[in-house]
Amino acid sequence: MTLREIAKRANVSIATVSRTINCVPNLDPSLARRVRKVIEQVGYYPNTHARALVSGRSHILGVMVSETVEPFFPEILETFEKLGFEHNYEILLNSISRDPCRMKVAARRMIERRVEGLAILSFENEASLVDVFRGQNLPIAVLDQEPPGPLLKTVSIDYKHGVRQAVQHLAALGHACIALITGPARLKTAAARTIAFQECMKEIDLEIPPHLLVEGDHTLEAGMNSLSVLAALPDRPSAVLCSNDITAIGVMRRAFELGLNVPRDLSVVGFDDNQLAQFATPPLTTVQMSYVEIANAAFKVLLKSVEDRSNESSREVSAIQSNLVLRRSTTLTGRRISDCTPQRGAARPVCAGD
Secondary structure (H helix, E strand, O other): OOHHHHHHHHOOOHHHHHHHHOOOOOOOHHHHHHHHHHHHHHOOOOOHHHHHHHHOOOOEEEEEEOHHHHHHHHHHHHHHHHHHHHOOOEEEEEEOOOOHHHHHHHHHHHHHOOOOEEEEEOOOOOHHHHHHHHOOOOOEEEEOOOOOEOOEEEEEEEHHHHHHHHHHHHHHOOOOOEEEEEOOOOOHHHHHHHHHHHHHHHHOOOOOOHHHEEEOOOOHHHHHHHHHHHHOOOOOOOEEEEOOHHHHHHHHHHHHHOOOOOOOOOEEEEEEOOOOHHHOOOOOEEEEOOHHHHHHHHHHHHHHHHHOHHHOOOOOEEEEEOEEEOOOOOOOOOOOHHHEEOOOOOOOOEEOOO
């Protein structure tokens, strides 16, 4: 079935059929209805690849995500697909692998499918990937990339706002000895959160002894192991801020195994506000970073760059703010973890006053 045959059956011109299929405005509604009726009767589907060759446009946007945003994958994908549908774009998804060969194949697939723009949603340093697509003259939207430039738009995240709220919240509850379990040093987001924590602690004149900065890797096991390290210190913290929620949940699990009550014996704050945070026991106080907002912002700057190539020289930055979400894993400090000392032969630490 061809456009010519549909036009013949609907008794309209081929141009009218084309305009109907492409949803061109100002088309006579009665003609459009006749064309759609014929299309429905014959089950016609346009050849998008052929149309792309003729028009030079594929109407495909690429999205590449890394394992560092895996818990939020459904939110990112749902947002991009919804916005893509609204603006008549197909979304092509690929994951970013640490395997250079797999990443090269993923990039080639994007280029072969003629994506018109690409969002790289990763908190790792993907400079080599950005360079590949820049070489193809493709508009790109990235996270926390400095500096933005022609065809490279960035979505920046204000980690400090939420971290400041968390630190000041803990300080207001009387916590003076606050530990930080960071993410892996290779992640730029982990480094940014660590710097934000150090600056916010300095703002309220609270010291950060080096032993209260423990490097994790954003896993449950890292949270559990890090609390074991902190619990063995002679001067233990009364509160712990974690670089992500998964780590915080690991901290709470190890606290349970050690017989420490959260939040009575240890206040815990996470980061991200993933879906597990509100269902933890107790529900986790955390710094929220909305991945729906991030995906919305990335789509917006990418779409603008794709559809307005005359604006290629702009250095656009879209900012997302983090905010503290209060739940029940923090409370006033009345007794520090250092008041709890393991008693020989006891199944759990015995706290003064138990």
